[in-house]
Amino acid sequence: MSISADDFQIVQKFLLENSGISLAPGKEYLVEGRLQPLVYSEGFDDIHVLVVALNKNSESDLGKKVIEALTTNETSFFRDKHPFETLKTAIIPELLKKTQANKKIQIWSAASSSGQEPYSLAMLLADSFSWVKDWDIRIVASDISEEMLEKCRSGLYSQFEISRGLPAHYLPRFFQRAQSKWQINSEIRERIDFCYLNLYEDWVGLPPLDIIFMRNVLIYFDKDTKKTILEKVIKVLKPGGYLFMGSGEKPDGLEEHFQTTDFSTSACFKLVSA
Ligand SMILES: C[S@@+](CC[C@H](N)C(=O)[O-])C[C@H]1O[C@@H](n2cnc3c(N)ncnc32)[C@H](O)[C@@H]1O
Structure with a gap:
């Protein structure tokens, strides 16, 4: 299911206020792809229900999991040499x-x-x-x-x-x-x-x-x-x-x-x- 413009804005604001990470418009596909596994693992019906829960209590464990899902962890040994x-x-x-x-x-x-x-x-x-x-x-x-x-x-x-x-x-x-x-x-x-x-x-x-x-x-x-x-x-x-x-x-x-x-x-x- 794709994320609505309102829900994307809520996630954008949450991420900026809690980690400093700035999600540019156009990154809806990234948010959808990264949050979908969390929808399943946390037992939500869909992304919208997850975003509503996040918006109600951003300092919850769910908040931490959303930040983890949306950060990029790409790295390697001796990166760039x-x-x-x-x-x-x-x-x-x-x-x-x-x-x-x-x-x-x-x-x-x-x-x-x-x-x-x-x-x-x-x-x-x-x-x-x-x-x-x-x-x-x-x-x-x-x-x-x-x-x-x-x-x-x-x-x-x-x-x-x-x-x-x-x-x-x-x-x-x-x-x-x-x-x-x-x-x-x-x-x-x-x-x-x-x-x-x-x-x-x-x-x-x-x-x-x-x-x-x-x-x-x-x-x-x-x-x-x-x-x-x-x-x-x-x-x-x-x-x-x-x-x-x-x-x-x-x-x-x-x-x-x-x-x-x-x-x-x-x-x-x-x-x-x-
Ligand atoms: C792409 S990795 C870079 C890893 C390593 N420094 C390298 O260059 O290979 C980015 C890391 O930044 C972390 N990160 C993102 N926002 C952060 C923040 N506000 N405070 C601390 N770490 C953050 C992410 O969790 C992720 O592990």
């Missing part, structure tokens, strides 16, 4: 020199989806910087989707997910068989703190950060929301820290704070002033 190369060859070596005094490096994977991004970071550190013994290097990984966070914490991936971007020699090194899936070793899992964080709400509990990966998520927000979120990045990123965005993304409107780096193919920007 360049950012990880840049980290390995330039940024981590620079930070190791800079943090000699306190020997602490904090990395945040904001919008970590099903975990491939933070796990890629953790495997890169274990592989290329295993000689760094006395540094405390922590990764925080967050997302708005509890379902994605659960998958992150389980560390379980299908053969298909493994085949998307994981270097072949990392499989025997960092994974073990778990029936039909592969599970990432606890040594890697323990390097990451997974937590719920809605980028559209207040950010609580984040440590001062040296590196932020905020990739392929700001594209879902409108211009003003994107700017508001980047202003919050300025507050939590240490001066001289690095922001990695998705390929082709830029910190629009805040160029005086973020310097373009030599690593432009990595969409890597340096915070020069807070």
Whole structure:
């Protein structure tokens, strides 16, 4: 059953107010396709009845499920490759020199989806910087989707997910068989703190950060929301820290704070002033 114009508007408003995600007109097909499985699993007669229930109580569990259904979770191990190369060859070596005094490096994977991004970071550190013994290097990984966070914490991936971007020699090194899936070793899992964080709400509990990966998520927000979120990045990123965005993304409107780096193919920007 197709969604009516009124119901689409209700979903649009709900999603914007609760996650910052902006659904452009014309995305009715996406809402229909993504909400239909929820209609069945939650026992509603059709999309309209689901939207009425959502409109009555947007803070319910149903609200969370609607947000989860409408977010795009596309990701892969070592997505785009360049950012990880840049980290390995330039940024981590620079930070190791800079943090000699306190020997602490904090990395945040904001919008970590099903975990491939933070796990890629953790495997890169274990592989290329295993000689760094006395540094405390922590990764925080967050997302708005509890379902994605659960998958992150389980560390379980299908053969298909493994085949998307994981270097072949990392499989025997960092994974073990778990029936039909592969599970990432606890040594890697323990390097990451997974937590719920809605980028559209207040950010609580984040440590001062040296590196932020905020990739392929700001594209879902409108211009003003994107700017508001980047202003919050300025507050939590240490001066001289690095922001990695998705390929082709830029910190629009805040160029005086973020310097373009030599690593432009990595969409890597340096915070020069807070
Ligand atoms: C396309 S994935 C990007 C994953 C990963 N960063 C990458 O580049 O491969 C987008 C993620 O953003 C999350 N997301 C969407 N809106 C969010 C919000 N308001 N706060 C936090 N995460 C959000 C979604 O749940 C989804 O997992």
